[in-house]
Amino acid sequence: MENKIENIPCERQDHASCDKHIAAVHDTMDVLHGKWKITIISLLGFGKRRYSEILKEVKGISGKMLSRELKDMEMNLLVKRTVISEQPISVVYELTDYCIELLPVINSLAAWGTRHRQCIVEQFKQERQDIPA
Amino acid sequence: MENKIENIPCERQDHASCDKHIAAVHDTMDVLHGKWKITIISLLGFGKRRYSEILKEVKGISGKMLSRELKDMEMNLLVKRTVISEQPISVVYELTDYCIELLPVINSLAAWGTRHRQCIVEQFKQERQDIPA
DNA sequence: CTGCATCCTGGGCGATACTG
DNA sequence: CAGTATCGCCCAGGATGCAG
Secondary structure, X not given: OOOOOOXXXXXXXXXXXXXHHHHHXXXXXXXXXXXXXXXXXXXXXXXXXXXXXXXXXXXXXXXXHHHHHHHHHHHOOOEEEEEEOOOOOEEEXXXXXXXXXXXXXXXXXXXHHHHHHHHHHHHHHHHHXXXXX | OOOOOOOOOOOOOOHHHXXXXXXXXXXXXXXXXXXXXXXXXXXXXXXXXXXXXXXHHOOOOOHHHHHHHHHHHHHOOOEEEEEEOOOOOEEEEEEOHHHHOHHHHHHHHHHHHHHHHHHHHHHHHHHHHHOOO
């Protein structure tokens, strides 16, 4: 029951560094918090978009939430906002280079999620044939 | 404003794969949902722990939440629960090999979080000397 | 010690209507 | 078209107490 490190593919060795690690994770999660930000980032990873386009393409999001999230993300330097002064006015959002560094992270989340879904499906099948009668 | 992919270090090319990508991310986030799971995983990445040890080491968590989260994680095959029939009874939790695959993902979250914190600090300093008078 | 039931509060988020 | 204001629901999660 000791603090033997085994099979752990990372380099956390003591309580202090463990706490720092956790704090760092929370820094990221704070930035990504809420129901929508990751989706928005994924979408914008696809290319710059206007407000109304995002509204359409992110299924289910309301206008209030979208502007709130975008404002938030702009403050966190994740997104660049550009006003196009035409008729009528339009606003374009795009990922900052900084935020683009998040994409690989999000990709790794996606990769694990894909495997996880398969695993759950397997498990389900398994259970169904364990109790067949 | 087209769907030009540029500077994007990942391979999402069309709407269908983009949607799948997003769904996969949500699969992962569902598993990690709530205020505590990532922290618990990080801690257990450190070595197996008893219930009461986790309760002490994860600052701020309540008993209710801890058992709820652990049960949840057990169902998702993230954690292995072992009852030690001694006096008094104790229960040991440890990461499954499956969950250990999540550690690199969490590490990448931490890595970005560390950089982000530095970036925010820089930005703050910047602003303070932009409006010094 | 481990873990569940109950009660309760805050705030995340949706719906709608309104302004520039 | 972009964004704000108001209202209110709902549920994650905190506190406490009980059970095995």
